[in-house]
Structures are given as C-alpha cells and as structure tokens.
Amino acid sequence: MEEKQIKKKNFKDSLFNIFGFVVIFLFLAIGVILFLAATQKLGKINKGGVIASYVFGTIFILIFCLIVIKIFLILKSQNKYAKQALDVNKIFEYTPLTEEEKKINDLFLDAYDKEIPSLNIYFGAFVEIEKKHYKKDIDLNSPRIRMLMQQMIIDGIAEFGFFDLYLVIDFSKSINKKLVWKGDFKKYKTYFTYIRSIYHAADDYIYDKYIANKQ
Structure with a gap:
C-alpha cells in the first residue's frame, strides 16, 4: 500500500x-x-x-x-x-509455489507487508471455521488458499481503500449459514467472490488430504 x-x-x-x-x-x-x-x-x-x-x-x-x-x-x-493467528510466512517457507502463487506472494510481501498481520489472523480464523465445519483437527497448508486470501486483501484495498478484516471474518462465518444481507452481498461482492473461492480451494484440499486418502 x-x-x-x-x-x-x-x-x-x-x-x-x-x-x-x-x-x-x-x-x-x-x-x-x-x-x-x-x-x-x-x-x-x-x-x-x-x-x-x-x-x-x-x-x-x-x-x-x-x-x-x-x-x-x-x-x-x-x-x-489474534490468539488464533497463524504465521503464514513460516507455514509456507519451504513450500514449492506455482509461478502465479509466487508472483502474488512477492507482490503482497513487497507492497502490502503491513497487511501480513491481517493475513495471519484471517488464515487462523478460517482454519478454525473449517475445523468446526468438518469436526476434526485439520490444516489448510495450501499455497493456493494463501494466494486467494492475499488477492482478496489486495483487491479489497483497491476497491474500498482498506481491508476490513473482521467484516470478512464475519462474512466467512455467515456465508454458509445464508445469513448475509442482500445489500451487503451487493456492496461487498468482491469479498464474497473470494470467500467462495477460498472455501472451494479449502474443501478440495481437505478432501484430497483427509478424505480421499482414507477411502
């Protein structure tokens, strides 16, 4: 920024x-x-x-x-x-990245480094949301999930002037419960689009790591 x-x-x-x-x-x-x-x-x-x-x-x-x-x-x-925050940089320190993931990560660390705490908090909060949903201890150590979160923060700042961390956490908790106001969905369409993509990426990761391997 x-x-x-x-x-x-x-x-x-x-x-x-x-x-x-x-x-x-x-x-x-x-x-x-x-x-x-x-x-x-x-x-x-x-x-x-x-x-x-x-x-x-x-x-x-x-x-x-x-x-x-x-x-x-x-x-x-x-x-x-804040207590649930995860050190995202540490988690993916040695993880191989695709060209797109590396490009977004480099941009985020260079131009949006002040948003790293927000990314850590949101990542940790999202992990807790998915743990409750699947009722099991899981991780979301997928570089694609991190990339989508980074893109959401970048595009959120571009559209709204800042990234509203706690609003996005609330949206992430309520979107599956269909408790979102229509006005909020229209106003914050960018956030909801990314949240859905993050959920899809998380579900794919969880299925591949925790479900498919046990079948």
Missing part, C-alpha cells in the same frame, strides 16, 4: 474513533442531564416533565450501556482471533 493511502486511512480511522468516542459519551451525558432534570436539581419542572425525563434518561443510559457492552464483545472477539 502506498504511503499516502496509509496516511489517509490512519487519518480517517482517527477521525472515526474520535467521532465515535464523542457520540458514545453524548448518550451518557444526555442521560445524566435528564436524570438531574427529573430530580429537579436543574430547576423545578412539572410532573409530566419529571416522568419524561426519567423515561428518556433511562433510554439514553441503556443505549450507552449497550454500546459499551458491544464494544467490549468486539474487543474480546478480536483478541480471540
């Missing part, structure tokens, strides 16, 4: 984080103010105003609590995925 794109992404992320922080605490501030109004510490108000202040104050406080809980769950989930 070019340096200008990285700076632009970091700037947008910073603005978004600041905006999100302000909005979250606005809910808390408004809720507190409404409760103070309900207890008439900010001045006397009629009975209807007291009831309305309690009701809306409770709503704003509940929204604040739900947002905080949601953030906590997201951070907990991200921490879980």
Whole structure:
C-alpha cells in the first residue's frame, strides 16, 4: 500500500474513533442531564416533565450501556482471533509455489507487508471455521488458499481503500449459514467472490488430504 493511502486511512480511522468516542459519551451525558432534570436539581419542572425525563434518561443510559457492552464483545472477539493467528510466512517457507502463487506472494510481501498481520489472523480464523465445519483437527497448508486470501486483501484495498478484516471474518462465518444481507452481498461482492473461492480451494484440499486418502 502506498504511503499516502496509509496516511489517509490512519487519518480517517482517527477521525472515526474520535467521532465515535464523542457520540458514545453524548448518550451518557444526555442521560445524566435528564436524570438531574427529573430530580429537579436543574430547576423545578412539572410532573409530566419529571416522568419524561426519567423515561428518556433511562433510554439514553441503556443505549450507552449497550454500546459499551458491544464494544467490549468486539474487543474480546478480536483478541480471540489474534490468539488464533497463524504465521503464514513460516507455514509456507519451504513450500514449492506455482509461478502465479509466487508472483502474488512477492507482490503482497513487497507492497502490502503491513497487511501480513491481517493475513495471519484471517488464515487462523478460517482454519478454525473449517475445523468446526468438518469436526476434526485439520490444516489448510495450501499455497493456493494463501494466494486467494492475499488477492482478496489486495483487491479489497483497491476497491474500498482498506481491508476490513473482521467484516470478512464475519462474512466467512455467515456465508454458509445464508445469513448475509442482500445489500451487503451487493456492496461487498468482491469479498464474497473470494470467500467462495477460498472455501472451494479449502474443501478440495481437505478432501484430497483427509478424505480421499482414507477411502
């Protein structure tokens, strides 16, 4: 990724984080103010105003609590995925590559090296998804699977300006359960196309290594 794109992404992320922080605490501030109004510490108000202040104050406080809980769950989930990350470069260090696989890998390591942690996390998460699906301890040490993931990251950055790691993990978990919104499918068609290809490559690899050899 070019340096200008990285700076632009970091700037947008910073603005978004600041905006999100302000909005979250606005809910808390408004809720507190409404409760103070309900207890008439900010001045006397009629009975209807007291009831309305309690009701809306409770709503704003509940929204604040739900947002905080949601953030906590997201951070907990991200921490879980980080622990499951696999060192993809180490896994394929001595694996023979086709010309196409080598070309994509060289491009990824040269121009998209900052996305290596995202690749490691996604690779590990996808392995866990397939383990649950097949109900057995498996690996996905196929250079084709890695290449498809690298291509998805590269094309995702080209289309959206950045690679949304955790969104892609969610899509990968939900696509087989048919829990994808039609709007998401249209907007993120690039991701879904690659995810399907990754699943096909993974299924072929698992069949050849773990199923066909035992028949």
